[in-house]
Amino acid sequence: SISAATLGVSVAATHAQVVEQETLGHSNGDPGQTFHMQFFPVLSLHEGETLEVEEQRHGEPVFVPWTCVSSFAHSTLHDRHFSLDAAAGTVELGPAVRQSDGTVRQYGRIPENGRAVRFSRYRYGSGANGNVPENSLQTLTSSFAYLARVTNLQRAVGGRDQETLDELKMRAQRELQAQKRTVTAGDYETLLKNYSRSIARVKCVSPQDDAQLKPGVVELLVVPEVGSALLAGDLGSLKLSSTFVREAKSFLDAYRLLTTSVQIREPHYTGVKVQAEIVVDDFQNPEQVCTRVERCLNQYLAPLAHGSAGADMPQLLPPDWEGWEFGRGLFTAEISSLIQRVPGVKYVVDMQIFTRVIDSEREQQRVPEIDAEDALTPLEERMVWIPKNGLVCSLAHDVRVADLEKILHRGRLS
Incomplete structure (x- = not known):
């Protein structure tokens, strides 16, 4: 006998717009050049997403990939390095800095005058409006053989809008108040709140507040920034992932007293x-x-x-x-x-x-x-x-x- 069956496949999906091989301009041969991408904020770069600069190889023009760095402090004049301001969509090449002895040091390579500069591929978007409810993505924009329908069985999570000016002011105040050491409950709360924008609230509980805690144990109750998910009825978004707990504890270990142990959980x-x-x-x-x-x-x-x-x-x-x-x-x-x-x-x-x-x-x-x-x-x-x-x-x-x-x-x- 012959039996028929329907197969389903689960794949990861990201809410983003993709831009391929966007030309940013041409080099003028000066250090510290800046180029502006057409769309921003730019999402974290994946493999194959990088700046490319035109060079001559064996008499033929080719585009050579460059490496994104957070700082030019260790870049030499031969290193193909660039920095990216993802929020503003700005690409910056290495500067030339005059040293105390009068010499000029170049940090990072300078493209030759007239060379084309482009970005191989990048993604932008992924704000809070991408946190759509389950079963809301059901339209295929392209047809595929043997594919009848598509849907998202779970709510999309992780999308956040760009930090507002008011949020920046509040974070700056917390940064100024933070003394990079954890002695009081307020120290723990301020440090952990500054650790990530994915944290909405932190409450520090000490043995003086809870008799069930052992001496030397500090418990931090964390509420994640999941307002849009709660509005959609997704209470599971309040769960702290094991990865977040591990990384947050590792962050606090650098500031806690040696006689203190830290626990992190949900309220x-x-x-x-x-x-x-x-x-x-x-x-x-x-x-x-x-x-x-x-x-x-x-x-x-x-x-x-x-x-x-x-x-x-x-x-x-x-x-x-x-x-x-x-x-x-x-x-x-x-x-x-x-x-x-x-x-x-x-x-x-x-x-x-x-x-x-x-x-x-x-x-x-x-x-x-x-x-x-x-x-x-x-x-x-x-x-x-x-x-x-x-x-x-x-x-x-x-x-x-x-x-x-x-x-x-x-x-x-x-």
Whole structure:
């Protein structure tokens, strides 16, 4: 007998635009030349992505690849070296520096006058808009034999927009305050926060704060910068990778005291789902008001600030809001008050809160039972108790519009 089967293949994909053999200009024969790429920011260079300069070989013009370096300090006048400012898309060749004895030293090779300069290949883009939800990439731009369909089974992650001026100012302040040594809890928090832009928040816990920690142990609770993933409901993005933990600990080892050991983990997350019935103001779009309320809840019940409230509503949180305060409980009254302040909401008729413990590792494995209603615990008190050094996380909220006339009618009958 003959049987038929369908085969699937998984491949890695990157959100980026590719530019091939872009001509940057021609050399003028001077040291310290700069060339500008047409598109930026430029992603990290892979093998085969480099600067190429025209040279004569056996009477024929050929393009010779150059090497990208972070500094020209060790470059000689024979080295084909260049530096790349990826954010600005600027290529720079080695400078000539006058020495104390009056001689001039050339750092890096200078292309001959008139030689063409090009970039063999580079990729640009990959901002936060590339973090698309699962099953959203289903269009083939080119046809391939025996390929019926394509999709992304997991959400795309890792895309970040270029650092803003405000972020740069805050990072500069932290850098100035950092003393490159770890004595206090603030030292650990500042150093680790400066280690990577992929870190949103850091909380240092010492044995004085947690009796379960052994003497000499410092525990760092890290919240990754995954605001866009949380908005898409991807709670598994809160999981710290083993690679990140290993590299971050190695970074801190250079500054910690010899008698201190460092542990890095995620905080304890408590998922909160709000089920609410509201009455909207007259002449308001009910669907838009419900969406507005859900966005506001997502912004408030979050371990980090991600600014999801939108431009169509006033700022309901303080400007310096970084996310939920570690270990602070959640009162039901503050949720009612928050919803009431959302533009377009007239009354909050009914509200119920459900909770469950967030296991980021299980979330990554997408266990179906996690999202089942029986996995949620209805709140029977007036407060959600959050573990010490824990944080809250939004689940899928359910906001519905109530019929005020029916409510008033039931009230009259009773």
